[in-house]
Amino acid sequence: MTDEEYLSRILKSQDLDPKGPEMDALEEHRQAVEKLLRKSFGYTSTIKYGGSKAKGTMIKESYDLDIVNYFPHDDTTAGDTLEDIYNNTAQALEQDYFVERKGSALRLRDKNPKNKQVDFHIDVVPGRYFDETKTDTFLYRSTGEKKRLKTNLDIHITHVKESGAIEAIRLIKLWRVRNQVPLKNFILELLVIAILADWKRKPLSGQLIHVWEEFRDHSDTLSVKDPANPEGNDLSEVLNDYTRSMLCQIATSTLRQLENGGWEAVFGPADEIDKDSKLQALRGVAATLPASRKPYYEEKK
Amino acid sequence: MRKRSKAPWFKRNPVFFEKLKADVAACYPNLHFSVRENQVFLTGSFPIEHEGQIIDHYAIEIEFPQTYPKGIPLVREVGGRIPRTPDRHIYATEDVCLFLPLEVSSAYPEGTSLLAFLNGPVQSFFVGQSIFELTGEWPFGQRSHGDEGYAEYVTEVTGVKDKDAIYRFILAMQKDEIKGYWDCPCGSGKKLRNCHLQQVLKLHRDYQYYLRQYAWINNRYADQK
Numbered sequence: 001m002t003d004e005e006y007l008s009r010i011l012k013s014q015d016l017d018p019k020g021p022e023m024d025a026l027e028e029h030r031q032a033v034e035k036l037l038r039k040s041f042g043y044t045s046t047i048k049y050g051g052s053k054a055k056g057t058m059i060k061e062s063y064d065l066d067i068v069n070y071f072p073h074d075d076t077t078a079g080d081t082l083e084d085i086y087n088n089t090a091q092a093l094e095q096d097y098f099v100e101r102k103g104s105a106l107r108l109r110d111k112n113p114k115n116k117q118v119d120f121h122i123d124v125v126p127g128r129y130f131d132e133t134k135t136d137t138f139l140y141r142s143t144g145e146k147k148r149l150k151t152n153l154d155i156h157i158t159h160v161k162e163s164g165a166i167e168a169i170r171l172i173k174l175w176r177v178r179n180q181v182p183l184k185n186f187i188l189e190l191l192v193i194a195i196l197a198d199w200k201r202k203p204l205s206g207q208l209i210h211v212w213e214e215f216r217d218h219s220d221t222l223s224v225k226d227p228a229n230p231e232g233n234d235l236s237e238v239l240n241d242y243t244r245s246m247l248c249q250i251a252t253s254t255l256r257q258l259e260n261g262g263w264e265a266v267f268g269p270a271d272e273i274d275k276d277s278k279l280q281a282l283r284g285v286a287a288t289l290p291a292s293r294k295p296y297y298e299e300k301k
Numbered sequence: 302m303r304k305r306s307k308a309p310w311f312k313r314n315p316v317f318f319e320k321l322k323a324d325v326a327a328c329y330p331n332l333h334f335s336v337r338e339n340q341v342f343l344t345g346s347f348p349i350e351h352e353g354q355i356i357d358h359y360a361i362e363i364e365f366p367q368t369y370p371k372g373i374p375l376v377r378e379v380g381g382r383i384p385r386t387p388d389r390h391i392y393a394t395e396d397v398c399l400f401l402p403l404e405v406s407s408a409y410p411e412g413t414s415l416l417a418f419l420n421g422p423v424q425s426f427f428v429g430q431s432i433f434e435l436t437g438e439w440p441f442g443q444r445s446h447g448d449e450g451y452a453e454y455v456t457e458v459t460g461v462k463d464k465d466a467i468y469r470f471i472l473a474m475q476k477d478e479i480k481g482y483w484d485c486p487c488g489s490g491k492k493l494r495n496c497h498l499q500q501v502l503k504l505h506r507d508y509q510y511y512l513r514q515y516a517w518i519n520n521r522y523a524d525q526k
Contacts, residue, residue, distance in 0.1 A: 118384055119381045177360065178331055178345070179345045180379070246333070246335055253326065253333065269354055273356055278431075281351040282428055285424075286432065290417075290420065291407070292440070293400040293425045293426065294400065294443050295400065295444065296390060296398045296444035296450050297390045297391075297392075297398050297444075298398070298446060298447045299387075
């Protein structure tokens with residue numbers, strides 16, 4: 001198998017079947033969320049997918065569903081201020097979900113106490129359009145000095161879709177998950193697009209190596225701009241010293257793995273192991289453990 | 302005289318820290334050390350390997366106590382794969398419960414290296430989780446929750462099953478010292494030195510060792526209240 005064939009199979013293994021159980025579950029939740037929001041605020045807002053689903057960069061290993069709920073610029077159904085819209089949207093969702101308030105998004109978790117707030121992988125992003133063109137949007141920021149940011153979902157989606165780097169982005173996202181790289185997907189996407197600006201025609205394997213080499217060799221000077229608001233939204237605080245040093249460290253380790261063990265050392269086997277074989281292998285591992293332990297649980301007092 | 306605050310372990314012993322990094326990089330290349338606010342973490346993908354092939358993996362974070370290697374590291378599953386329920390032996394905080402804390406002297410004896418910890422109890426926990434996902438059964442069994450788990454252990458050590466007697470054994474092991482002239486907790490009427498003395502001494506040692514290894518974790522929970 002060539003490197004390109006291998007990476008192609010890894011990408012395929014990360015495809016989410018549009019008719020599969022994961023997408024069905026997400027679609028169910030999307031409908032439930034829309035129903036809740038419509039019930040509370042009526043039909044004036046625009047509710048649609050954002051994030052990786054809209055951009056085509058979803059990966060099976062770690063996927064989130066971003067649902068935006070944007071009100072017209074002169075609509076006060078959900079409140080007068082952005083903060084009101086954010087909090088009122090959270091309250092509406094709390095009828096059926098446990099809501100974790102993030103920077104600009106509202107993360108949905110299971111409300112059932114027996115399920116201990118299981119994460120549904122859904123972020124709802126409330127906002128208000130800048131004007132009647134319904135393009136630029138204001139979002140509330142619950143953290144940081146600036147209490148609002150101006151962005152544009154369509155620009156983000158187009159920026160990614162037309163980057164020519166979607167396959168590289170998906171594999172770098174997979175790398176990020178596997179190595180717990182402390183960097184948001186949004187910033188990682190922008191970095192990859194910037195680094196691969198002149199590399200679109202190169203083989204995918206070469207693109208990935210180039211990205212890691214940039215992380216390893218130039219982590220101090222990496223920078224990105226928000227394509228939706230390049231001068232207004234400051235992303236520099238996200239690329240702090242800690243993040244840069246971890247990018248460098250993990251990329252260095254990955255390049256070493258690649259050199260010593262090839263692509264499988266980085267991304268694992270190309271083909272998913274079937275359940276029976278997996279169980280047999282797991283039992284094989286269990287039999288060789290130096291000393292097995294019985295797991296336990298106790299309520300913390 | 303003012304007490305000098307102690308530097309964290311990785312600053313006091315950088316050679317030891319570098320060796321840890323090298324050991325982990327060689328065996329677990331997808332786990333990475335980081336330092337945040339003077340606390341050391343090990344994060345990334347924890348693999349389950351069979352015959353050179355990775356058959357499963359979990360996103361984990363391991364937090365090291367400031368007194369490391371004194372004090373057992375805290376392991377978390379941060380990928381959200383394991384439902385945070387008691388029956389899966391994981392807390393809502395993502396901390397996993399590798400084993401009954403009282404068993405720490407056998408699971409994590411004095412001088413256990415980080416690699417031995419990863420290859421032993423950590424591997425055991427996640428292999429168990431993967432097999433449970435596929436079969437609904439715990440391959441190595443599981444402890445009952447809460448006090449019942451402790452009772453099971455005491456029964457294994459002493460052979461005693463009576464609940465009142467087990468309770469007396471648990472009280473005894475928490476004493477500062479063990480005295481042979483005490484009445485044996487089993488209720489035989491004999492003095493301890495003529496009955497279950499060795500078992501009580503073992504439980505006492507187990508308990509003292511548990512207090513030392515879990516002190517930093519227990520203090521943190523106490524501070525959070």
